[in-house]
Amino acid sequence: MPVSSVSAFHSGLIPRSSARPGDDPIFALNARAKERAQRGEDVLNATLGALYEDDGQLAILPSLFEALRQVPDRQIADYAPIAGSPTFLAAVIRDLFGEGELAGRAVAAATPGGTGALFMALQNFLEPKQRLLTGSYYWGPYATLADHTDRGLETFPLFDAAGRFDVGGLQAALTRQLAAQGRALIFINTPCNNPTGYALDEVEWQALCETLIAANQRGPVTLLIDHAYAAFAAAKTADWRPFVARLSEHLTVLIAWTASKAFTLYGGRVGALVALSADPAERTRLKNAFGYSCRGTWSNCNHLGQAAVARVLTEPALAARAKAERARLTGLLESRVAAFNAHARRAGLSYPRYEGGFFVSVFAKDGAAAVERAIQKGVFLVPLQGAVRVALCATPAASVPRLVETLAQAL
Numbered sequence: 332m333p334v335s336s337v338s339a340f341h342s343g344l345i346p347r348s349s350a351r352p353g354d355d356p357i358f359a360l361n362a363r364a365k366e367r368a369q370r371g372e373d374v375l376n377a378t379l380g381a382l383y384e385d386d387g388q389l390a391i392l393p394s395l396f397e398a399l400r401q402v403p404d405r406q407i408a409d410y411a412p413i414a415g416s417p418t419f420l421a422a423v424i425r426d427l428f429g430e431g432e433l434a435g436r437a438v439a440a441a442t443p444g445g446t447g448a449l450f451m452a453l454q455n456f457l458e459p460k461q462r463l464l465t466g467s468y469y470w471g472p473y474a475t476l477a478d479h480t481d482r483g484l485e486t487f488p489l490f491d492a493a494g495r496f497d498v499g500g501l502q503a504a505l506t507r508q509l510a511a512q513g514r515a516l517i518f519i520n521t522p523c524n525n526p527t528g529y530a531l532d533e534v535e536w537q538a539l540c541e542t543l544i545a546a547n548q549r550g551p552v553t554l555l556i557d558h559a560y561a562a563f564a565a566a567k568t569a570d571w572r573p574f575v576a577r578l579s580e581h582l583t584v585l586i587a588w589t590a591s592k593a594f595t596l597y598g599g600r601v602g603a604l605v606a607l608s609a610d611p612a613e614r615t616r617l618k619n620a621f622g623y624s625c626r627g628t629w630s631n632c633n634h635l636g637q638a639a640v641a642r643v644l645t646e647p648a649l650a651a652r653a654k655a656e657r658a659r660l661t662g663l664l665e666s667r668v669a670a671f672n673a674h675a676r677r678a679g680l681s682y683p684r685y686e687g688g689f690f691v692s693v694f695a696k697d698g699a700a701a702v703e704r705a706i707q708k709g710v711f712l713v714p715l716q717g718a719v720r721v722a723l724c725a726t727p728a729a730s731v732p733r734l735v736e737t738l739a740q741a742l
Contacts, residue, residue, distance in 0.1 A: 355471070355472070355475075356471065356713075357378055357379065357471065357713055358379070360378045360711055360713060361376065361378045361379045361711070363706075363711065364376035364378060364711040367709070372709055373709050374709045374710075374711065375709060375710045375711065375726065375730050375733060375734060375737075376711045376725060377710065377711060377712055377721050377722040377723070377725055377726045377734060378711050378712065378713055378722055378725070379722060379725060380525065380592075380689050380690065380722055380724060380725075381597055381724060381725065382563075382592070382595065382660060382663075382664065382689065382724040382725070383724065383725045383727075384663070385663070385727040385728055385729065386727075387727070389595075390595055390660050390663070391595045392594055392595050392643075392653050392656045392657060392660075393652075393656060394643055394649050394652040394653040394656055395594050395595065395596060395639060395640070395643055395653065397649070398638075398639040398640075398642040398643050398646075398649055399635065399636075399639040401639075401642065402635055402638045402639055402642075406634060406635075406638055407634060407635045407638075408634075409634060410631055410634065411441065411631045411632055411633070411634040411637055412631065413622055413625050413626050413630065413631050414440040414441065414618070414621055414622040414625050415439070415440055415441025415603065415625075415631075415632060415637060416441065416634070416637045416638065416641060418638075418641045418645070419441060419603075419637035419638070419640060419641040420439040420440070420441065420603065422640070422641045422644035422645050423439055423588050423603045423605065423640075423644070424437045424439055424605060425644070426588075426644055427558075427572075427586060427588065427605060428572065432576075433572060433575075433576050433579070433607065436579055436607045436608060436609055436614070437605055437606065437607050438605070438606050438608075438614050438617050438618040438621070439588075439603045439604065439605040439606070439621075440603065440604050440618075440621035440622060440624070440625055441601075441602070441603050441625070441631075441632040441637055442587075442602040442603055442604050442625075442629075442632065443600040443601075443602065443629055443632055443633070444589050444590075444591055444600045444601065444602040445557065445558070445559050445587045445588065445589030445591065445602045446472065446476070446602070447600070447602055447604075447628075447629065447632075448585075448587035448588065448589070448602050448603060448604035449472075449473070449476055449518070449555070449557070449587055450476055450479075450480065450628070451604045451621060451624050451625075451628075452516065452518075452553075452555050452585050452587070452604060453476055453477060453480045453482050453516070454480055454624055454628075455620050455621070455624060456514075456516040456553045456555075456583075456585075457482050457512075457514070457516050458512075458514075459480075459481040459482065460481065460482070460483065461482055461483070461512045461514070462477075462482065462483035462484060462485040462508065462512065463477045463482055463483065463484045463485070463516055463517075463518060464484075464485050464486070464487065464501075464504055464505070464508055464515055464516065464517045464518070465484065465485075465486055465487075465517065465518040465519070465520075466486060466487060466488075466489030466519070466520075466524075467486040467487065467488050467489045467490075467716075468489045468490075468524070468526055468527045468692060468715065468718065469486065469518070469520070469526075470520065470525045470526065470557070473518060485504060485507075485508065486504075487500040487501045487503070487504035488500035489524075489527070489529070490529075490683060494683060494684065495535065496529075496531055496535040496538075496539070498535070498538040498539065498542055501517075501539070501542055502542050502546075505517075505542070505543075505546045505552070506546075509546060509549045509550045509552075513550045513551075514550050514551045514552070514553075515546065515550070515551075515552045515553070516553045516555065517543075517552070517553070517554050517555065518555050518557055519531075519539075519554065519555070519556055519557065520556075520557035520559070520560075521556065521557075521571070522560065522561055522564040522565075522568045522569075522571070522687070522688065523560035523561065523563060523564050523687055523688025523689065523690075524560075524688070524690075525557075525559065525560065525688075525689065525690050526690050526692045526713070526715060526718070526720040527682075527683045527685075527690070527691065527692040527718075528682075528683065528684075528685040528686075528687070528688045528689075528690050528691040528692065529683045529684060529685070530564060530565070530568050530569070530684075530686060530687070530688070531569060531571070532569050533569045535569075536569055536571060536574040537574070539574070540574050540577055540578055543578060543581075543582060544577075544578065544581045544582070547581055547582045551582070551583075552582050553582060553583045553584075553585060554575075554578060554582065554583075554584050554585065555584075555585040555586070555587060556571065556575070556584070556585070556586050556587070557587045558586050558587055558588050558589070559587070559589050559591065559592055560592055560688045560689055561593075562592060562593035562657060562661075563592065563593075563660075563661050563664055563687055563688055563689065564686075564687050564688065565665070565668075565686035565687035567686070568686065568687065575607060578607075579607040579608055579609050580609045583606055583607065583608050583613065583617070584606070584607040584608075585604060585605065585606050585607075586604075586605040586606075586607075587602070587604060588602055588603045588604075588605055589601070589602040589603075590602065590636065590640050592689070593657065594640055594643065594653070595660075596636060596639075596640070599633060599635075599636040599639075600632070600633055600636065601632070601633055601636035601637060601640055604621060606621070661687075663728075664687065664688075664689070664723065664724060665687065666728050667723045667724075667726060667727075667728050667731060668685065668686070668687055668688075668691075668723060670728055670731040670732075671685070671691060671721075671723055671731050671734075671735065672685060674731055674732055674735040674736075675693070675735050675738075678735050678736070678738070678739040679739070680693050680735065680738060680739060680742075681693065681694040682694060689722060689723065689724035690720055690721065690722055690723065690724070691720075691721050691723060692715060692718040692719065692720050692721070693718060693719050693721065693738055693742070694717060694718050695717065695718055695719050695742050696717070696742075698714040698715045698716065698717060698718050698719050699714040701714070701719050701738075701741045701742050702714040702719055702741070704740070704741040705719075705737050705738065705741040708737050708740075708741075710733070710734060710737040710738075710741075712738075719738065719741075719742075721734065721738070
């Protein structure tokens with residue numbers, strides 16, 4: 332049949348979707364690094380947030396993968412409950428809070444990784460067009476998630492002039508937000524902040540509590556703790572639980588929990604949004620809202636992953652093995668943190684307090700230019716506004732001196 336003249340094509344995409352990028356900048360940098368490595372170049376790839384052994388292999392918890400193999404076929408094939416397996420959700424709450432009073436204040440829903448938990452929080456604790464509040468150094472997809480849910484993003488200075496958590500900056504931003512939109516949702520990634528590695532100490536936690544409780548008198552304030560890297564925090568890191576116990580008497584506290592890092596199950600997309608409230612009626616409302624959101628987005632989550640993680644968290648033998656395996660990986664990461672701190676101090680690099688975690692950020696006048704100079708020498712890093720992010724989780728200990736030397740020359 333002859334082709335007739337073709338009229339102009341009209342895209343069915345809405346305008347705000349038609350110009351969106353299809354890739355994440357960090358994954359794009361990782362692809363560039365892999366391409367150069369495949370050409371035989373000596374590449375140090377410190378971009379992606381996954382933990383690697385010193386031999387370059389992805390680090391895993393063997394106990395978790397044994398648990399995956401133990402899940403019956405028909406349980407894998409079956410739908411999980413909409414809000415998640417009750418066994419899995421109870422295990423996550425125990426993992427966070429143990430068996431005490433705080434666990435009794437918690438409700439939870441399964442999500443596809445921690446990202447799903449962040450998405451659900453944005454959908455339920457801000458109206459469209461309202462703005463999420465987070466620190467000035469934040470995980471880039473916070474902005475993507477806010478935009479995708481038709482919310483905005485506002486930042487407060489993460490650090491003050493002394494290099495500590497800027498409580499005054501948060502207070503000022505909360506005052507503006509409550510005046511403009513009547514409510515606030517704050518994302519705080521601690522301990523082991525991505526991208527800086529920073530963890531709040533007890534004094535900073537106390538000041539954060541006082542700030543949020545006071546602000547909550549002027550309108551509903553919700554705090555979300557992005558818990559992604561907490562399993563790899565330094566032993567001396569402040570325990571955040573007493574502070575959220577106090578907060579939950581006044582306002583809703585959310586925890587974005589994920590199996591991606593703590594259980595090395597990055598591709599499993601297993602997570603949960605956990606909410607704390609001292610008000611029983613509010614807990615019922617939270618549970619219902621989360622279930623509704625699950626049905627209206629992903630319907631239900633990965634049954635296999637939930638079942639395996641629940642086994643590791645609840646079966647004593649598997650739990651003991653997982654604890655020992657994770658301790659070895661934490662030690663691997665701690666050796667890199669110690670090496671970085673020693674070499675970076677000698678090189679005169681400027682960066683926040685860094686005691687543990689997957690990442691550290693080194694301050695730079697022009698992060699993008701510094702990264703491009705480092706890439707010319709085969710070292711791949713992530714540019715930030717005023718800094719460069721380094722993924723020590725992916726950097727062998729033996730490569731830390733090269734990493735620091737290249738950074739010092741690139742800045």
